[in-house]
Amino acid sequence: MNIVKPGPNDACWCGSGKKYKKCHQPRDLVNQLSSVEAQGASNPHPVRPGKVSPRRSVPDNVPRPDYALRADGRPGARIKDVIKNAGQIARMRSACQAARAVLDRCIAAVRPGITTDELDAVAHQAYLDLGGYPSTLGYCGYPKSICTSVNEVICHGIPDDRQLQEGDIVNLDVTIYLDGMHGDCSETVAVGQVDAASLQLIETTRACLLAGIGAVRPGGMVRDIGKAIVAVAEPRGYGVVRAFVGHGIGEQFHMDPQVPHYYDPGSTFVLRPGQTFTIEPMINQGSWKHRSWDDGWTAVTADLKRSAQHEHTVLVTERGVEILTLPAGSPQPFPH
Numbered sequence: 001m002n003i004v005k006p007g008p009n010d011a012c013w014c015g016s017g018k019k020y021k022k023c024h025q026p027r028d029l030v031n032q033l034s035s036v037e038a039q040g041a042s043n044p045h046p047v048r049p050g051k052v053s054p055r056r057s058v059p060d061n062v063p064r065p066d067y068a069l070r071a072d073g074r075p076g077a078r079i080k081d082v083i084k085n086a087g088q089i090a091r092m093r094s095a096c097q098a099a100r101a102v103l104d105r106c107i108a109a110v111r112p113g114i115t116t117d118e119l120d121a122v123a124h125q126a127y128l129d130l131g132g133y134p135s136t137l138g139y140c141g142y143p144k145s146i147c148t149s150v151n152e153v154i155c156h157g158i159p160d161d162r163q164l165q166e167g168d169i170v171n172l173d174v175t176i177y178l179d180g181m182h183g184d185c186s187e188t189v190a191v192g193q194v195d196a197a198s199l200q201l202i203e204t205t206r207a208c209l210l211a212g213i214g215a216v217r218p219g220g221m222v223r224d225i226g227k228a229i230v231a232v233a234e235p236r237g238y239g240v241v242r243a244f245v246g247h248g249i250g251e252q253f254h255m256d257p258q259v260p261h262y263y264d265p266g267s268t269f270v271l272r273p274g275q276t277f278t279i280e281p282m283i284n285q286g287s288w289k290h291r292s293w294d295d296g297w298t299a300v301t302a303d304l305k306r307s308a309q310h311e312h313t314v315l316v317t318e319r320g321v322e323i324l325t326l327p328a329g330s331p332q333p334f335p336h
């Protein structure tokens with residue numbers, strides 16, 4: 001588009017006689033972004049919604065969270081107490097280790113040509129093999145057992161019949177309900193050979209997650225986490241997604257506290273030993289802004305540039321922080 005735009009106080013281009021700022025300027029500002037999207041200036045091959053397979057079943061003997069028994073999938077009574085006792089922490093450890101095991105099985109299955117629905121099937125079987133329930137299945141109406149977020153999809157991508165292509169990046173987000181607890185983790189991985197900028201995005205996002213975790217200490221505040229993340233992402237020119245946050249987790253999938261990945265001075269929730277929550281930064285190659293698909297779930301970058309995410313569930317300890325969703329045998333990177 002190469003039209004000369006009027007200044008805010010000039011007459012509007014539409015001939016109304018009104019000042020541009022009082023007439024079409026607000027609408028034009030909104031449309032600037034959507035015209036970039038329509039032209040696909042930065043992304044000639046955006047991800048499109050595909051065909052979603054019928055809902056997979058879970059045997060009746062697998063214990064399920066309350067929302068999975070309700071038609072609307074909405075969770076029931078909220079738990080206020082966010083400090084877990086030793087028994088709850090032990091159950092969190094086993095749920096989180098199981099989530100990691102499912103995630104590792106999904107990652108091992110990633111290859112050019114596999115559909116995201118086939119990855120959902122791999123995950124679904126892995127949950128059942130461990131005696132767990134796929135936490136996302138039926139959660140507020142979500143139809144699948146994992147989220148698969150490809151390229152410019154920020155989060156909550158629904159597995160469908162789209163085949164992964166060499167050069168794609170894909171986030172696999174796994175949550176299991178096991179022993180009465182949810183364990184939640186995700187990784188973004190490359191599909192075959194990907195361009196250098198995508199590798200750098202994935203690695204920066206990993207550095208953001210680690211920086212956020214490293215900011216966790218008893219007596220600290222939730223806002224320390226986002227502050228540490230933006231300090232890694234923003235100097236390198238990346239956008240930090242604001243619309244989706246980490247969350248307290250345990251008997252409930254999503255509970256207090258909310259964990260922004262940007263610096264929010266108002267996030268003064270104080271960290272205490274026994275709290276468990278996720279940190280799951282979504283980092284964009286361009287703008288931090290998002291758009292939602294009309295499937296009600298999929299969030300994509302507003303500029304259609306790529307986005308990556310890594311997620312761990314962590315426990316605040318007396319000495320620092322323990323990552324609950326590390327692969328078995330991996331050393332803890334921080335005092336715990």
Ligand code: MF3
Pocket residue numbers: 136139140142146147156173174175184278280297311
């Ligand atoms: N696992 C996602 C998270 O990290 C939540 C997905 S909720 C869903 O919080 F309904 F979209 F699946």
Ligand code: CO
Pocket residue numbers: 173174175184185186280311
């Ligand atoms: Co998750």
Ligand code: CO
Pocket residue numbers: 184246247278280311
């Ligand atoms: Co999460």
